[in-house]
Amino acid sequence: xxxxxxxxxxxxxxxxxxxxxxxxxxxxxxxxxxxxxxxxxxxxxxxxxxxxxxxxxxxxxxxxxxxxxxxxxxxxxxxxxxxxxxxxxxxxxxxxxxxxxxxxxxxxxxxxxxxxxxxxxxxxxxxxxxxxxxxxxxxxxxxxxxxxxxxxxxxxxxxxxxxxxxxxxxxxxxxxxxxxxxxxxxxxxxxxxxxxxxxxxxxxxxxxxxxxxxxxxxxxxxxxxxxxxxxxxxxxxxxxxxxxxxxxxxxxxxxxxxxxxxxxxxxxxxxxxxxxxxxxxxxxxxxxxxxxxxxxxxxxxxxxxxx
Amino acid sequence: xxxxxxxxxxxxxxxxxxxxxxxxxxxxxxxxxxxxxxxxxxxxxxxxxxxxxxxxxxxxxxxxxxxxxxxxxxxxxxxxxxxxxxxxxxxxxxxxxxxxxxxxxxxxxxxxxxxxxxxxxxxxxxxxxxxxxxxxxxxxxxxxxxxxxxxxxxxxxxxxxxxxxxxxxxxxxxxxxxxxxxxxxxxxxxxxxxxxxxxxxxxxxxxxxxxxxxxxxxxxxxxxxxxxxxxxxxxxxxxxxxxxxxxxxxxxxxxx
Numbered sequence: 001x002x003x004x005x006x007x008x009x010x011x012x013x014x015x016x017x018x019x020x021x022x023x024x025x026x027x028x029x030x031x032x033x034x035x036x037x038x039x040x041x042x043x044x045x046x047x048x049x050x051x052x053x054x055x056x057x058x059x060x061x062x063x064x065x066x067x068x069x070x071x072x073x074x075x076x077x078x079x080x081x082x083x084x085x086x087x088x089x090x091x092x093x094x095x096x097x098x099x100x101x102x103x104x105x106x107x108x109x110x111x112x113x114x115x116x117x118x119x120x121x122x123x124x125x126x127x128x129x130x131x132x133x134x135x136x137x138x139x140x141x142x143x144x145x146x147x148x149x150x151x152x153x154x155x156x157x158x159x160x161x162x163x164x165x166x167x168x169x170x171x172x173x174x175x176x177x178x179x180x181x182x183x184x185x186x187x188x189x190x191x192x193x194x195x196x197x198x199x200x201x202x203x204x205x206x207x208x209x210x211x212x213x214x215x216x217x218x219x220x221x222x223x224x225x226x227x228x229x230x231x232x233x234x235x236x237x238x239x240x241x242x243x244x245x246x247x248x249x250x251x252x253x254x255x256x257x258x259x260x261x262x263x264x265x266x267x268x269x270x271x272x273x274x275x276x277x278x279x280x281x282x283x284x285x286x287x288x289x290x291x292x293x294x295x296x297x298x299x300x301x302x303x304x305x306x307x
Numbered sequence: 308x309x310x311x312x313x314x315x316x317x318x319x320x321x322x323x324x325x326x327x328x329x330x331x332x333x334x335x336x337x338x339x340x341x342x343x344x345x346x347x348x349x350x351x352x353x354x355x356x357x358x359x360x361x362x363x364x365x366x367x368x369x370x371x372x373x374x375x376x377x378x379x380x381x382x383x384x385x386x387x388x389x390x391x392x393x394x395x396x397x398x399x400x401x402x403x404x405x406x407x408x409x410x411x412x413x414x415x416x417x418x419x420x421x422x423x424x425x426x427x428x429x430x431x432x433x434x435x436x437x438x439x440x441x442x443x444x445x446x447x448x449x450x451x452x453x454x455x456x457x458x459x460x461x462x463x464x465x466x467x468x469x470x471x472x473x474x475x476x477x478x479x480x481x482x483x484x485x486x487x488x489x490x491x492x493x494x495x496x497x498x499x500x501x502x503x504x505x506x507x508x509x510x511x512x513x514x515x516x517x518x519x520x521x522x523x524x525x526x527x528x529x530x531x532x533x534x535x536x537x538x539x540x541x542x543x544x545x546x547x548x549x550x551x552x553x554x555x556x557x558x559x560x561x562x563x
Contacts, residue, residue, distance in 0.1 A: 186381035189414020
């Protein structure tokens with residue numbers, strides 16, 4: 001088995017999940033310059049809702065793919081509603097406030113959501129029922145599972161769809177206009193409040209699907225899964241250049257690959273002093289390196305360009 | 308053509324202790340070019356901001372096409388038919404010229420969220436129509452060849468034209484232009500004058516802030532002079548030019 005190729009496959013899988021979550025951070029930042037730290041919790045809620053539905057349906061005779069699909073179908077609207085409520089109740093009243101206020105609010109919401117999940121689902125992790133047969137394929141020495149293929153394909157489809165929406169539709173133009181200059185966008189007849197709410201809803205929908213994917217991949221979902229995942233996806237968004245859609249996608253995939261390669265080789269390189277459980281460190285090493293050497297990110301504009 | 312399009316009465320706007328607009332009142336008739344002049348800081352741009360919903364006035368109000376608009380949001384006012392340009396150009400700099408104008412069409416089109424996601428036939432047809440109209444408008448202001456250039460890389464004069472095209476895309480009844488000739492050379496100003504005359508011929512009422520005296524005198528049907536937020540004179544340009552209060556405002560009290 002080829003470790004390098006295998007870790008690339010694993011990294012691509014994880015990376016595409018990071019990319020989809022990072023899009024939620026970057027879209028919101030692009031439009032109102034807020035880092036929505038509660039986004040990781042939206043992803044978690046998505047996973048928990050989906051797992052509840054999947055567990056409930058696991059005993060039935062429905063085909064497994066349909067069961068997972070039903071889980072996603074339940075998680076997406078719940079998260080969309082959550083995203084909308086968050087914007088409406090917590091962030092919109094603070095639109096004119098200094099930037100620190102909504103940021104701290106975001107951290108507050110994140111804590112609230114975690115504890116609401118704790119109340120609903122308890123502190124025990126939900127396990128993904130073994131309903132999907134573990135199909136796997138051998139590609140040039142690396143093993144790729146059916147779930148990995150599904151995760152990568154779904155992510156690519158969602159990223160493609162989002163890109164089309166932002167760059168090819170009237171709604172997308174309205175979003176880009178609002179992000180560049182909300183005041184002038186309003187004068188052009190764009191209802192800014194609606195566009196901002198819509199941005200939160202789309203980001204939350206993507207997050208819901210990402211939650212199901214990452215839960216399925218690890219076979220487990222629990223109330224605190226959102227914070228580490230959220231921080232990594234945030235790092236990915238910063239790596240690519242926060243506010244930049246293509247940047248979030250690139251940053252997510254790169255981060256996934258860096259993490260996977262680091263996990264694969266760190267044991268050999270350090271004579272097993274550090275094991276693969278140190279993989280989480282690398283996302284943040286990358287974040288620190290980006291902030292020191294290229295704060296605007298790989299594809300970001302220079303900070304001065306922002307109005 | 309003497310029907311009143313916009314009537315302002317007793318508009319007040321205060322910034323802290325500064326009275327930016329004090330009991331400003333005037334009316335613009337349909338089809339005319341109405342000039343707004345006054346020394347720097349007289350409140351001209353503030354008046355534009357109030358008329359387009361960026362600021363709410365503290366006192367008074369204004370009626371546009373028979374409807375009271377004070378207190379509405381900018382997008383609601385845009386939908387009622389007032390569009391503007393800015394003294395310091397405010398294009399969507401990272402978007403193409405065409406995209407800038409297409410954004411202006413936003414207010415006149417209906418396709419919603421679901422249409423955009425599902426790519427319904429009606430949405431696609433509407434988006435094609437938006438693009439066609441936007442290209443026509445770029446042609447109208449004379450920069451059709453620049454359609455795909457990024458807005459911030461256009462020459463200065465073309466950026467001003469693009470702002471006008473973008474404002475026209477909202478199908479305004481009243482077009483408010485904030486110093487459209489600022490920074491233009493003589494040739495560009497002449498072309499601008501022709502463009503504004505063509506707009507008037509096409510039935511668009513224009514409210515014009517401008518410091519270029521020759522342009523104001525040559526274009527405007529009537530002129531309002533503001534000084535320290537108050538209207539001090541109104542009338543045809545020739546008369547206003549001779550008004551002693553106007554001369555005093557521009558040259559300072561000591562010279563009078």
